Amino acid sequence: DADVTQTPRNRITKTGKRIMLECSQTKGHDRMYWYRQDPGLGLRLIYYSFDVKDINKGEISDGYSVSRQAQAKFSLSLESAIPNQTALYFCATSDRGLADEQFFGPGTRLTVL
Amino acid sequence: AQKVTQAQTEISVVEKEDVTLDCVYETRDTTYYLFWYKQPPSGELVFLIRRNSFDEQNEISGRYSWNFQKSTSSFNFTITASQVVDSAVYFCALSDVSTGNQFYFGTGTSLTVIP
Numbered sequence: 001d002a003d004v005t006q007t008p009r010n011r012i013t014k015t016g017k018r019i020m021l022e023c024s025q026t027k028g029h030d031r032m033y034w035y036r037q038d039p040g041l042g043l044r045l046i047y048y049s050f051d052v053k054d055i056n057k058g059e060i061s062d063g064y065s066v067s068r069q070a071q072a073k074f075s076l077s078l079e080s081a082i083p084n085q086t087a088l089y090f091c092a093t094s095d096r097g098l099a100d101e102q103f104f105g106p107g108t109r110l111t112v113l
Numbered sequence: 114a115q116k117v118t119q120a121q122t123e124i125s126v127v128e129k130e131d132v133t134l135d136c137v138y139e140t141r142d143t144t145y146y147l148f149w150y151k152q153p154p155s156g157e158l159v160f161l162i163r164r165n166s167f168d169e170q171n172e173i174s175g176r177y178s179w180n181f182q183k184s185t186s187s188f189n190f191t192i193t194a195s196q197v198v199d200s201a202v203y204f205c206a207l208s209d210v211s212t213g214n215q216f217y218f219g220t221g222t223s224l225t226v227i228p
Contacts, residue, residue: 031214033216092158099208101163102160102214104157
């Protein structure tokens with residue numbers, strides 16, 4: 001089984017709808033992240049959490065919110081989706097060290113019509 | 114501020130050619146780590162290598178090699194004798210002390226290897 005899972009894998013929704021993307025991990029890591037990927041822009045950090053009680057905004061947090069329900073679960077919400085939030089969303093986890101790589105989920109492709 | 118630049122947006126090579134992907138970074142920290150990730154057409158992100166700021170030795174892993182030069186703030190990635198399976202988007206990333214383990218990614222280089 002995959003160490004980092006994301007649900008759903010694909011989602012099409014309409015402008016104004018509320019959407020939640022979920023991420024679960026079995027690696028036992030404290031740190032979790034949400035990124036979005038857009039063509040030509042690479043991966044940009046939306047939110048990150050260094051433990052259950054520590055949540056921080058990333059580079060592009062406007063229009064998004066998150067919830068860290070447990071060490072293993074980190075959800076991303078779009079309260080009122082808009083078309084320019086159409087993107088590929090990745091969840092990632094890491095251990096605490098500076099040298100520790102991030103492990104990524106398979107991604108969620110979100111389309112907002 | 115931290116920044117990673119991958120100036121090559123797209124590269125095409127013919128199979129068996131060598132190719133180098135460039136990565137230039139900016140950070141004020143003296144302790145930092147650099148990473149390379151591969152994103153094949155299937156979409157997942159695969160970790161390739163990490164290098165810390167105190168180790169400037171080049172590294173070779175099979176057909177892959179990495180050249181880290183602090184003097185030019187570069188961490189370049191070379192694929193020797195490229196193969197079709199190397200076709201992917203490659204991302205360089207930076208992690209430094211002042212931001213904990215927050216990664217800064219470059220915009221990626223899309224490599225196409227033509228058979």
